[in-house]
Amino acid sequence: MSISTPERILVTSALPYINGVKHLGNLAGSMLPADVYSRAMRLLGHDVLYICATDEHGTPAELAAAEAGLSVSEYCDAMHAAQAEAGAAFKLSYDYFGRSSSESTQKLTQDFALALEENGFIEERTSKQVYSVADERYLPDRYVEGTCPNCAFESARGDQCDSCGKLLDPIDLIDPYSAVSGSRDVEIRDTNHLYLKQSDMSGRLREWVETHRADWPVLTTSIAMKWLDEGLRDRSITRDLEWGIPVVNGDGNIRDGFDGKVFYVWFDAPIAYIGATQDWAEKTGGDWEQFWRTDKGADETRYVQFMGKDNVAFHTLSFPTSIMGSEQPWKLVDELKAFNWVTWYGGKFSTSQKRGVFMDQAIDIAPSDYWRWHLMANAPEGSDAAFTWEEFQASVNSDLANVLGNFVNRITSYCVKKFDGVVPAGGEVTDAERWIETELTERLPRLISYYETREFRKAMAETRAIWAAGNEYLTQAAPWTHYKTDVDQAAMGVRVGLNLVALFGIIAQPIIPDAAEKILGAMNIPMDRRSWSFGNVADVLDALPHGHSVSAPPVLFSKIEEDDVATWRERFGGGA
RNA sequence: GGUGGGGUAGCUCAGCUGGUUAGAGCGCAGGACUCAUAAUCCUGAGGUCGAGAGUUCAAGUCUCUCUCCCACUACCA
DSSP: OOOSSOOEEEEEEOOOBSSSOOBHHHIIIIIHHHHHHHHHHHHTTOEEEEEEEEBOOSHHHHHHHHHHTSOHHHHHHHHHHHHHHHHHHTTOOOSEEEETTSHHHHHHHHHHHHHHHHTTOEEEEEEEEEEETTTTEEEOGGGEEEEOTTTOOTTEESSBOTTTOOBOOGGGOEEEEETTTOOOOEEEEEEEEEEEOGGGGHHHHHHHHHHTTTTSOHHHHHHHHHHHHHOOOOEEOEESOSSSOBOBOTTSSBOTTOTTOEEOHHHHHHHHHHHHHHHHHHHHOOOSHHHHBGGGTGGGEEEEEEEEGGGHHIIIIIHHHHHHHHTSOBOOOSEEEEEOOEEETTBOOBTTTTBSOBHHHHHHHSOHHHHHHHHHHTOOSSSOEEEOHHHHHHIIIIIIIIIIIHHHHHHHHHHHHHHTTBOOOOOOOOHHHHHHHHHHHHHHHHHHHHHHTTOHHHHHHHHHHHHHHHHHHHHHHOHHHHTTTOHHHHHHHHHHHHHHHHHHHHHHTTTOHHHHHHHHHHTTOOGGGOSSOOOOHHHHTTOSOTTOBOOOOSOSOOOOOHHHHHHHHHHHTTTO
């Protein structure tokens, strides 16, 4: 049941945008599953590198910084620190949490652009863009508002009218104004930008996506093929902004006419996966090339990306265009896991309407394990998944407190009470032991395979079923009954029960690392006995040395009360 | 509008290339047990699988039409 060949695995999760701490939906759709997967693969003995970073460029960062009265770089420093802290609080086990504003990413981005241009995949073109005189900046479509030419709604956005839903061009808006300042002093100006000629790459992209039809989820391939079928359009990869990566010539000087322009955040963000890996290498002395350069060992690396469905097009088309178009031996993604959204009682998370929970608030309310378990057990894999306080309460109370927590408590405290906290010897194998052995022989390999195929809901359900089987075993073995007449037979039940506690802690590690640590600590399991190399199940059930001392951990999960739910619902606007 | 995903027990969801009485967890009802965080274990009730039509010996599963929800739609990221 242990793995046959250890592999080198690179894991990345979609980069969280720099503006503020992320909400539960962001967490559940990329960072958390990437973390759970990384932890599971490490336990299976693979050599895993999990890289993430903040995505720091773009208009929203500039505007938020201005509003906060900070320079953009100060703002990003503060927000990066806040996100790093939130990630740590959720026990996200990044090997490196970098920044897209790092020097390495800057250099790589410029190098990619130069290589792409040399290979004919970049072209400079002129386009029309709205300029706000009062704000002294060009406005992205979404930041221009005005009256909808279709339905006369007065605050339609330049890209789409919120009232009638029609797609718009900011040039069509009647009476346009800046969404930043409200100023009506806006004009259309010509501006030059670099375009990535994705259209020239569509053949190679289609071929590549086709090779992954079998192993990528439907959600992934269907989105990619849709864009390809519609015909890939060339995409502008620069913006009129101050904050970002400057566009340079091969000599390092600013490209002619590109003062005040920087690369578009979506061009440099995925490159930050590479940049952050270089930064990791710089810091740890690791070898970044074996993860990214196919001529330096990356062919033997498996690269797995995690993201929300909104990011799929960028990861299956745009970024691969950069990689392929560079004609350099960069590593392409092998496996891609995309998630739908976590919704808030079926609706959207909304900061302004106080609907939804952000990572820092969540940690104030409940331990990270609670969130990790609930979000993974209800991961939005097949479709959007609704978060409700009631479901959260049910997950925590039933799965964690009652099934797992109570199991650990009932058997360890009984052992302490009746067997001096020592793993007892003695007893005969009965039907109960044969039953649990059969259960685990079926379930453990299945659990591992769910992790390998990144089917998280199923992995969680299997984990829970294994925990529940422990309770069923105790009911069958009933050591408390045997104790009255046959202490040796009671010892069998207690011993197997204790070994189950250890096993449950071991399989819980990727999901609920804090509780797993408490369990394994109470059971005195040394670090080198916590990995996922199970051998045969009979041995697993008698792994603890007889005479080994254990203790009963304090209550692992306290229950969520009705009052808590009522309070949270009021505070966060659920159930409306 | 276009494209994609989804509509399966009260709730949240599984059901692969069509094949015996449609599954899980929660919730609910009854029973058992008493080591344990009134926990656990067993049993049970509960579904015209969004609607309609078609293909087939056989459809939740394939085809078509309709309907509702969600996302994306390329300068928000």
